[in-house]
Amino acid sequence: MYRYDEFDHAFVRQRANQFKGQVARRLSGELTEDEFKPLRLMNGLYLQLHAYMLRVTIPYGTMSSRQLRQLAIIGRKYDKGYGHFTTRQNIQFNWPKLEDVPQILEDLAAVEMHAIQSSGNCIRNVTSDHYAGAIATEVSDPRIHSEVIRQWSSLHPEFSFLPRKFKFAVTGDATDRAAVKFHDIGIIIKKNDAGEVGGEILVGGGMGRTPMIGKTIRDFVPERDLLAYVEAILRVYNLYGRRDNKYKARIKILVHERGIEEIREKVEAEFAQIQGSSLTVPQEELDRIAAYFADPDFEAFDAEALEAINRELEVRKFENRDFAAWMKTNVKPHKQAGYAIADITLKGIGETAGDITSDQMDVVADLTEQFSLDEMRASHEQNLILPHVKQADLFELWSALNSHGLGTPNSGLITDMIVCPGMDYCALATARSIPIGQEISRRFADLERQYDIGGMKIKMSGCINACGHHHAGHIGILGVDRRGEEVYQITLGGSGDETASVGARVGPAFTADEVVDAIETIVNTYLDLRESPEETFLSAYRRVGLDPFKEKLYAAA
Amino acid sequence: MSAKIVTAYHLRDGDAVFLREDTSWSKDVAEAAVVETAEAEAALLETGQADVTRNIVLDVYAVDVEIVDGTPKPTKFRELLRCLGPSNRTDLGKQAA
Numbered sequence: 001m002y003r004y005d006e007f008d009h010a011f012v013r014q015r016a017n018q019f020k021g022q023v024a025r026r027l028s029g030e031l032t033e034d035e036f037k038p039l040r041l042m043n044g045l046y047l048q049l050h051a052y053m054l055r056v057t058i059p060y061g062t063m064s065s066r067q068l069r070q071l072a073i074i075g076r077k078y079d080k081g082y083g084h085f086t087t088r089q090n091i092q093f094n095w096p097k098l099e100d101v102p103q104i105l106e107d108l109a110a111v112e113m114h115a116i117q118s119s120g121n122c123i124r125n126v127t128s129d130h131y132a133g134a135i136a137t138e139v140s141d142p143r144i145h146s147e148v149i150r151q152w153s154s155l156h157p158e159f160s161f162l163p164r165k166f167k168f169a170v171t172g173d174a175t176d177r178a179a180v181k182f183h184d185i186g187i188i189i190k191k192n193d194a195g196e197v198g199g200e201i202l203v204g205g206g207m208g209r210t211p212m213i214g215k216t217i218r219d220f221v222p223e224r225d226l227l228a229y230v231e232a233i234l235r236v237y238n239l240y241g242r243r244d245n246k247y248k249a250r251i252k253i254l255v256h257e258r259g260i261e262e263i264r265e266k267v268e269a270e271f272a273q274i275q276g277s278s279l280t281v282p283q284e285e286l287d288r289i290a291a292y293f294a295d296p297d298f299e300a301f302d303a304e305a306l307e308a309i310n311r312e313l314e315v316r317k318f319e320n321r322d323f324a325a326w327m328k329t330n331v332k333p334h335k336q337a338g339y340a341i342a343d344i345t346l347k348g349i350g351e352t353a354g355d356i357t358s359d360q361m362d363v364v365a366d367l368t369e370q371f372s373l374d375e376m377r378a379s380h381e382q383n384l385i386l387p388h389v390k391q392a393d394l395f396e397l398w399s400a401l402n403s404h405g406l407g408t409p410n411s412g413l414i415t416d417m418i419v420c421p422g423m424d425y426c427a428l429a430t431a432r433s434i435p436i437g438q439e440i441s442r443r444f445a446d447l448e449r450q451y452d453i454g455g456m457k458i459k460m461s462g463c464i465n466a467c468g469h470h471h472a473g474h475i476g477i478l479g480v481d482r483r484g485e486e487v488y489q490i491t492l493g494g495s496g497d498e499t500a501s502v503g504a505r506v507g508p509a510f511t512a513d514e515v516v517d518a519i520e521t522i523v524n525t526y527l528d529l530r531e532s533p534e535e536t537f538l539s540a541y542r543r544v545g546l547d548p549f550k551e552k553l554y555a556a557a
Numbered sequence: 558m559s560a561k562i563v564t565a566y567h568l569r570d571g572d573a574v575f576l577r578e579d580t581s582w583s584k585d586v587a588e589a590a591v592v593e594t595a596e597a598e599a600a601l602l603e604t605g606q607a608d609v610t611r612n613i614v615l616d617v618y619a620v621d622v623e624i625v626d627g628t629p630k631p632t633k634f635r636e637l638l639r640c641l642g643p644s645n646r647t648d649l650g651k652q653a654a
């Protein structure tokens with residue numbers, strides 16, 4: 001895992017200290033709210049519906065047990081005993097007091113964490129594949145370049161006041177779990193025909209009120225030039241991006257209005273100027289960073305040992321149906337024989353998606369240390385992952401998770417939804433999303449039914465900002481305010497994977513009382529029309545389109 | 558004009574607060590001063606605004622209410638939630654008190 005160097009340490013402590021002074025001056029009245037607001041936002045501190053909210057960044061979602069334990073302490077000491085994992089692989093605390101925030105930032109700094117660039121018109125926390133470094137099909141660990149970008153973008157003077165916020169996602173696998181096509185810049189790490197590592201660069205993707213799929217601007221940039229290339233994009237954006245209209249300021253609008261060809265031309269011209277400059281990352285530096293993400297000390301198992309482990313697992317599964325269910329959905333193959341990836345979905349039936357108590361954080365931290373070579377991940381789907389678990393430890397791990405309400409066997413199933421905080425917390429919301437998510441979860445709680453429905457991604461946002469990625473949901477739900485009433489628009493056919501698509505609106509919105517029935521109608525329609533149980537909801541939708549769903553949903557109207 | 562109250566955020570803890578008759582702030586909407594004329598609303602807002610200058614609260618604004626059982630109840634859902642707390646966690650926020 002990446003460890004802060006001297007520069008990072010000094011910088012993060014200095015920022016915490018600086019903010020302490022700013023808070024003191026705000027409380028004494030030396031700073032007005034107008035003066036203070038940009039400062040607090042630069043430190044991840046928002047004012048929400050009921051209280052301040054502190055958003056802590058987790059670079060590319062990777063954390064150690066020590067860091068998670070510190071988050072547990074912060075949740076307990078300064079909040080109300082819990083935190084909320086977001087779709088940017090960050091964690092939010094919902095109830096901190098202003099005067100406590102400087103101390104929280106100091107406590108975070110002590111474990112190499114901070115809340116910088118989690119807000120404002122700058123380059124935000126770089127997100128990545130939550131299975132990075134563990135999944136067998138990966139070309140190269142995407143966290144290496146995520147970290148290069150993190151270092152380059154941290155407080156970059158030229159890019160601290162962009163026309164709008166700017167989001168990067170990096171994947172190192174052809175199967176996209178990081179929604180790279182929905183980011184301002186998405187990078188797919190791959191190899192060229194000569195076997196060199198580099199990246200395909202996509203630009204102009206995004207969610208929000210104008211969802212767009214990113215377009216490939218260059219199919220392959222060698223890894224030493226990746227930074228120069230993305231800097232060239234940022235420069236072009238900084239120069240031509242619209243600052244006159246907040247809603248047209250994202251790079252996706254620039255790419256859309258000017259066309260990818262013109263943007264490519266400008267970026268290539270800029271790149272030609274800076275290629276080979278100080279932005280070319282020297283191989284030694286790439287190697288130095290890569291060393292942090294080198295494989296941990298995996299134990300080697302011979303064929304006989306592996307067979308014995310598998311036999312034992314089969315017996316356990318036979319004896320314990322709950323364990324078998326968890327194995328079926330929450331455990332993924334690892335690149336190292338004898339190891340597995342374990343998903344901890346923060347989606348207990350009827351619970352708030354992404355919420356985790358401090359006590360549960362402690363449990364996960366202990367299990368991370370005990371079973372996952374001290375590494376865990378937060379995914380953009382609001383789940384946690386233990387990436388390096390010995391198969392032989394899976395039963396013990398599951399038993400511990402299960403006894404703390406963390407063993408829900410639903411990874412990738414219909415109850416594993418993304419749900420943004422919505423109006424229960426968020427000051428920008430137009431409707432609540434959490435209670436709708438809870439009701440859907442309860443409605444589809446039956447595991448056999450979930451298996452029957454198969455892979456399904458429901459994603460829900462409480463306003464047009466789309467933090468809940470509803471555009472990329474197989475079923476997307478957007479809560480809006482219709483003359484003082486919370487109503488819900490449904491979109492179908494969105495996808496955030498390598499086949500990315502934006503969901504299409506099915507028709508008029510549903511009231512809070514109707515929307516869960518509508519979801520059930522959609523699911524039942526799919527079950528009726530699919531060609532076989534192997535045809536997923538997304539495939540079926542792509543085959544038949546909106547009409548059959550529309551007919552069923554609005555037949556009675 | 559519909560009945561109104563004046564609300565703000567408490568600077569130190571970010572809590573939703575409501576202006577009382579006596580110009581102090583309460584965390585309980587039931588204690589809020591209710592006004593029914595534009596002049597009274599302007600006066601109440603001015604009182605609240607003075608506490609922005611004094612760095613006690615921020616974001617002062619008026620909220621439409623109806624009177625239910627003698628107490629003001631915001632007509633907008635968002636404002637009602639601010640008076641209660643998150644609806645998924647009835648153990649938290651003002652509703653828990």
Ligand code: SF4
Pocket residue numbers: 420421422423426427428429430461462463464465466467468
């Ligand atoms: S989508 Fe809207 S309601 Fe949901 S967290 Fe984002 S800003 Fe808030």
